[in-house]
Amino acid sequence: MPRSPLPPRDGISATALRAPGGKATHAKNHLPVPDTIGQWLETEFPEAAPESRRTLLTDGDMRDEAGLPVGWDDPVIPGGFYFFHRPVPPEERIPFDVGTVFEDEDLLVVDKPHFLASTPNGRFVRECVVTRLRVDLDQPDLVAIHRLDRITAGLLVLSKRPETRGRYQRLFQDRTVHKTYRALAPAPPAELEFPLERRSRLVKPVGGRQVLETEGEANALSRIRLVRTTCSPDLPAHDPDSQRSTDSARPPRRGEKIAEYELEPFTGKTHQLRVHMNALGLPILGDPVYPVDLAPDPYDFSSPLQLLAAELAFADPLTGRPRHFATDLELDPSAFRSESG
Known part of the structure; x- marks a missing residue:
């Protein structure tokens, strides 16, 4: 796809739309x-009001x-790309x-907080790392070259x-970046x-939120190391109306053992580390999807995953020198809800 001739507006990239026809395969x-x-816009957006379609040419x-x-x-x-700014409503700030x-001059490495999306995604277009930093830093060319789940924090x-950009993106595409995660889960x-x-083998069913382990050739590999084991701290009482109804779904009670783990993903499947930990009977604390999908309110910040x-390391493609980055964030076992003992 050609580069958009329109610069971002309010940190939000222009939308690209490809016309029918042409000689290229699409x-x-x-x-x-x-x-x-x-006529084309009428077929692309049949449910939109006529004036809304026309505003794509004017306001957009x-x-x-x-x-x-x-x-x-x-x-x-025929087959041409067209670019426009679509209307984006205001969003409640992720705090x-x-x-x-x-x-x-080439890279910006940040600590993404829990609950803030990496890139525009679904209901979060303004409230994501890329859009925020483009505006706050006045750097319209900023692009995330990999992603973290919205509820995962870190680098x-x-x-x-x-x-x-392409040379750094290639590092992640070729999986030559060494990634290390830390997690808290039951002992x-x-x-x-x-x-x-x-x-x-991990498969994400169409329309589902949970990724499933299925029969077949493996496509996901994670290494898991136990770092330390400790007692669950004196945590606030768990909401008795919570949907976490099974023993495997609930977080540890006060005084029960929890552990810190070091996780290394050698592949990059969606939710890979969360699925693999859950499959071992060690669901990561604060996970709203595994083992039970709680369909959480995205503005409920009470139980961060x-x-x-925690760490990223790679050989810089421009200089050949080793690069290593470490997060300034910490895991917090007191930050999730638990049941009283």
């Missing part, structure tokens, strides 16, 4: 090409690949700040310059020996 190249831009500043403004009666370029770990690497049973590796992207 999802809509077999469809008939409408005569005009207006719709442009073609060459950066030229687009008119309602202009012919459609946590992003911390800076490292910065040079996130952003690229500042398009000229060098393990005596029969589990550490360090151990969990290798399995005790999973932290």
Whole structure:
């Protein structure tokens, strides 16, 4: 896809839309090409009000690949890309700040807090790391070159310059970045020996939130090391109406053993570490999806997931020198709800 001719607006990148037809292979190249831009937008957004479609050209500043403004009666370029700013409503602020770990002319490494998305995603477009920092730092070219789950905290690497972005992105695509996570979970049973590796096939069903371990060739590998075991601190009483109804789903009671683990993902599947820990009978504390999907309110900040992207290491593709970054954040066993003993 060509680079957008429109700069971000309020930190939000322009939307790209590809027209039907054309000679290149894409999802809509077999469809008939409408005569005009207006007819095309009517087929793309049939439920939108006519005035809303027209505002994509005016308020949205719709442009073609060459950066030229687009008119309602202009012919459609078969298979061409068009760019526009879509309306984005205000969002309630996620009340946590992003911390800076490292910065040079190419990279910005930050500590992403729990509950703040890495990139625009679903209902969170303004309230994510990328949009916030583009605005706060006046750096419209910032792009996250990997992702963390919204409820996972820790190190996130952003690229500042398009000229060098691809070489850093390639590190993550080729899985040459060594990642280390830390997590708090129930203490393990005596029969589990550490360090151990969990290798399995992970599949995310369409429409589901939980990723499942299934039969078949393994596509996910994690190494898990036990760091230390301690007693659960004196935590606030658990809400008796909580949906955590089974023994495997509840967090530890006061005085029960919890443990800190070091986790290394050798593959990058969605929810991989959370699924593998849960499969071992060690669900990460504060996890709202495993083993029981609680369908949490995204603005409920009472039980942060005790999973932290703690370290990143790689050979810099520009200089060949080793790079190592460590989070300034800490796990907090007192930050999740528990049952009284």
